[in-house]
Amino acid sequence: MRRETLNGGRVVVVGGGVIGTSIAFHLGERGYRDITVLERGLPGEGTTADATGGIRQQFSTRVNIELARRSLPFWRHFEERTGAPMDFRQHGYLFLISDPDTLDVFERNAELQRSLGVDVQVLDPQQAADVHPGVRTDDLLGATYSAEDGSASPADAVAGYLRGAAGRGVEVRRNTEFLGLVTDAEGAVRAVRTSAGTLDAELVVLAAGPQVRDVGRLCGVDIPVDPHPRQAFATAPLPELHGGLPLAVDMASGAYVHPEAAGTAIIGGNDRDAPSSDRAAVDWSRVESLAAALTHRFPRLEGLEVTRGWAGLREMTADDHAIVGPVDEVPGLWVAAGFSGHGFMQSPAVGEALAEWWLTGAPPLDLSALRLSRFADQSLELETAVF
Template identity: 30%
Template sequence: MPDLPSHARVVIIGGGIVGCSVAYHLTRLGWTDVVLLERKQLTSGTTWHAAGLIAQLRATANMTRLAKYSQELYGDLEAETGVATGFRRVGSITVALTEERREELWRQAAMARAFGVEIEEITPDEVGARYPHLNLDGVLGGVYLPKDGQGDPANIALALAKGARQRGAVVRERVKVTGIARDGRRVTGVDWQDEEGGAGHIACDHIVNCAGMWGHEVGRMTGTNVPLQACEHFYIVSEPIAGLTQLPVLRVPDECAYYKEDAGKLMLGAFEPVSKPWGMAGIPDSFEFDQLPEDFDHFEPILEAAVNRMPMLGTAGIHTFFNGPESFTPDDAYHLGLAPGMDNVWVAAGFNSIGIQSAGGAGMALAQWMEDGEKPFDLGDVDISRMQPFQGNRRYLVERSTETLGLLYADHFPFRQKATARGVRRSPLHGALAARGAVFGELAGWERANWFARPGQKAEYAYSWKRQNFFDNVAEELAAVRSNVGLYDMSSFGKLRVEGPEAEVFLNHVCGADMSVPAGKIVYTQFLNPRGGIEADVTVTRLSETAYLVVTPAATRLADETWLRRHLGDYRAVITDVTAGEAVLAVMGPKSRDLMQAVSPDDFSNAVNPFGTAQQIELGLGLARVHRVSYVGELGWEIYVSADMAAHAFETLLDAGEGMGLKLCGMHMMDCARIEKAFRHFGHDITCEDHVLEAGLGFAVKTAKPEFIGRDAVLRKKEAGLERRLLQFRLTDPEPLLYHNEPILRDGQIVGYLSSGAYGHHLGGAIGLGYVPCTGETAQQVLASRYEIDVAGTQVAAEASLKPMYDPKSERVRA
C-alpha cells in the first residue's frame, strides 16, 4: 500500500510533464505537503511520446514570456536534479511557400522583436545554408530563431518530479483518484485506490487537475467544465542517415510538417488539416505508454510532400511509424487557472501539442496564482474561465477537434473563423440577418454578424493579410454610422442581474465607480484587483432600488460572473445570468434620434433621456428598454427587448429606417469605430495587469468611496505617478494594416507594442492603441517624440495622441 498522508495542502491529479511542473513550482514557493497522484506511471499518457520541440515565440507577450521561462528552466534542471533533460539549443527555422505565409512570418518577426525574442528574417539561400538537406523549390523565405531548442520530454518531466521530491513533495505512481468529495463551492478531499487493492482518502485544501486527456473526465468529477478532446497525432522516424549531424528544428507549415534531427535520425511530424479524434467512448483503463493503430492512408499526403521537400527521407527508410493521442481544446489554447463554480479546484490541462514548451511556464504561473490568490500577470489567453459551459458537450468537442489540430500550422489570418461545430448560440435575429447578407463570426459560441455582403457579393470570408474582401463593406457601414444611422445586433452581450437588499453595497465593493445612483442611471466601470489592474470592463444599469443589470462582453460573461460570485461573501444579493432573456439592437449615428422617434411615442431628448441613462419605452406594438450609451462614438441607443419581441422590434426599425438610409452593420465596423474613438477593448488594451490609471480610465474610478477592491492601489499610483500611458496612433501612410502586437518605436527605439489595431476608415489610416513607458515625464514630453510602427519589418510613421483622435470632447455621443 502506498505511504500516503491523510491530509495535504494540495493534491495534483496527473503525472505528465504539466503535473510534475506544478508540483515542482509549488514546492519551490515553499509548499511542503504537496501530493501528486499518477494513475499508472509518470509520463505514460502523452508526455512520453511528445516531439520535444521547445520554441520561444508565442502569439502574445505573456505566452512568449512563459515559453521563454520554460526554456531557461529546462537549461538549468539537469544541474539541479542530476537528471539528463536532453535540452539543446539547436535553433529553429520556419519557411514560407506562399506570399501570405511570408507576410505572417515577417509580422511574427516584428512581434518577436517587441517581445525581446532573438529572430532573423532569412532569404531562401540563407535557409539552404542553415539546412542544406532541404529542397528549396517554392521557398520564399523564412525566419530563424537561434535560441529555440529541443529536449527529452519524459526526462524533463522526471527531472521536475525529482526536484519536487527533493523539496518534500510526495509523488506516487499507480494510484488512481476514484472519487472527489465536495462541499458547496469547495472540494474537501480525494478518494484513491492503488493497483494492489489498497484504498484511502486524502483531505485537501486544493486540487489541481493535470490529467491531460483525462482532464475532461476529472473535471466532471469535480463539478467543473474542462473542454478537451484527444486526437491521434502522427510522426515517423527514419532509419539512421549517414553523416546526419545536429540541425535546427524545421517547420514547413504550408505542408503541415515539422522535422527534427535526433541521434542521426530524422523525425517528420504532422498537423494535418482534418484530424482524427480518439477516445470518444472513453480512454481504456489499461492505457499506459500505448500506441494507436497506424493509419498510413491518413498520413500519406503529408509524407509524399515531405519526401519531395526532404529528399533524404525518400531513401532513408522508415524506422518507426508512430501514432499516439494528445488532447486539444476548442480554441487551441490550453486551460489554466481556478475553475469557475469552485473556489479551490485548479486546472492545467489541454496543451494542444505544445505541452513540453509550455509546461515550465504554465506550472510557474499556476503555482504563483495559487500562492498569491491572484494571477501573476494577464493569463486571459489560457484562463479556464473563458470556456463556456456548452463547450463541454461531447459531440461539440469531437467536431471541433477535427479542425483545431490542423489550425496550429494553418495560416493564422486576421479574423479567421473556425469552420466546425458552428451555430450553437444564435440571436433571435439570426435568420433575419442571414437573409440580408450577414457574414457571421463566432465568439463564445455566439454567431454574430461581422459584416454584410452586398447583393451579388459572396457572403463569406476570403482571408488575407492585406485588405480582405469585406474592407469596402466595412467602410460603407462605418460611413453610415458616422454620417447617418446604422443598426447592429448585440444580443451576445452578457447580462447579469444583481439584486437584493445589499446589491448596492456589494457592487460598490466590487466596482471602481460609484453605484449609489438613481434608478435609470447607467455607470461605466471596471472590476479592479488589489493591484489596480482591470479584471472586467462593464456597464452597470440601476433598474430599481434593489436591482442592477451588469452588461459584459460576450467573451467574458462567465469570467465576470465568476469574479462577482467569488467576492459575494455574505452580502445579501443574488446574481442571475439573464443573457438569453433579452436581445439587444444598437441604433447608432447622428440620425438615430430620428429613427427612435419614428418607432416610439416616447421622448428621446436630452432632457428626458440624457447620455448614460435608461428608460422603458413602447416600440412598435411592443415594449423595450433603451440604454443611451455608445461604443462607436456617436449618438445612439442600445435597445434591450425581450427575446420573444426581438423580431418584431427589428422589423419595426427596418421599416421605419427604409426611407432614412438605415444600414445594417457588423462587428468589424464596431471595432473600427471604437478604435477611432480610442475606446479600450478588454483583453487587448486593458487586462488584469494594466493599471486603471495608466489605461487612461481614471475618470471611471471614484476614490471618494470609502472602500472598494483596488482603491489603495489607485491612490498609491496617483501619488507615485504613471510609469506608462496608453496612446492612440494613426499611420500617416493610408496603405498598411494594423492588427495588434506590432512594435512601437519611439525616436527609433522599440518601447512597446500595439495592444489592438484596426483600420480607421473615417480617419483615413490604420489606428492602433499601445502602452508607452513615461516614468517621470509629462504628457507633453511623451507626445513630443517621433513615433513609428513596425509593420512586417517596415517602419511606418505614426501620429500619437492621448486624447481620442475622433471627437475628443465626446460632443457627438451627447448630441
C-alpha cells in the same frame, strides 16, 4: 483575475505527466510541503511518453510566446534546478513558408516575438537554405528561424521534476485513480476521493492531459479539451542528416523533420486533420504522403527509410491554447490542461506561474487568455503557429 492563496492545506495534483510533475516541483521548490500527485498509472507514461520533445518560442500569441520564453532558462539550467541530467540541444526551429498570406502572418508573429525578447529572424529563401542546406527554394517565399529553440527528452523532464520534488517532500501516489471531489455546503473543495481512499485537500489541480474532460466530469465541470491522435515516425540514418540541423517545418503541408545526433530523424506533422479519439494508433497509410511532402521540400531526403512509428494523444482546445486557472464554480478547483501539443515545452513556466499564483495571489504573467470561462464567453484568440 481571481486572487486565491494557499492556507497551508494539501494541494492535490491529478496527473503525473510533465505538467503535473512540474507543478509539484515548482511549488515544492518554493517551500510548500503538503503536495500529493495522483497518477492512475506510472508518472510520465501517458501523453508525455509519446511527445517528440520540441521546445520553441515561435508562437503567434503573447501568452504562448511568454510561457515558452520563460521556460527557456529552466531548460538551460535543468540539472542545477532538479539534480537530474537533461540534454537540451538548441539546434533551432525553422519554419519554411511558400504561401504569401502565411508569410505575412509569420512576419507579424516575428515582430511580436522580438518585442517580447525572442531572438527570431525572418529569412529569404537563400538564407533558409544556408541554415538548412538542401532545402528546395524555387517555390519558397521565406522562413522564420530562432537559433535558441531546440529539443529535449520529455521522459528526462518528468524524471527530473520527480527527483527534485521528492527531495522537497512531495508525495507521489502511483496506480491511484481520482474518483471525485468532496465539497462543503458552499461547494468548495475539502477532499478528494481516490481508489485508495479519501484525502483531505485545500486545492485540487486537474493536470490529466487528454483525459481531463473525463476527470472534469467527475467534478461536475465541463472542460472543453478533446483528445486527438498524433503520430510520429523514426528514420534510418541518412548522410544528409545530423544533430546540428534545425527542426524544420514545411508550413504548406505541416510536415516536419527533426534531425537527431545519430543522423536519424523524427518525422511527422501531416495528421493534424485526424478526428478526435481517445485511441491512438499508427496510421501507416500516411507515411507515403508524409515522405512525399518531405522530399518535395528536402530533396536530399529522397529514399528515407522509416524504421518505426508511434502514436499518442494531444489534448486539444478550440483555440490551440491551454486552460490554466481556477474553476469559478468550484472554489479550490483548478485546471492546467489542454496544451494542444505545447505542454512539454511550456511546463517550467506553467509550474512556476501556478506556484507563484497560489503563494502570492497573482501569477508572474497575465494568464487571463487561458481562463476556462473564455469558451463560454466566446472570447477566443487562435494560435496560428501550429502544425
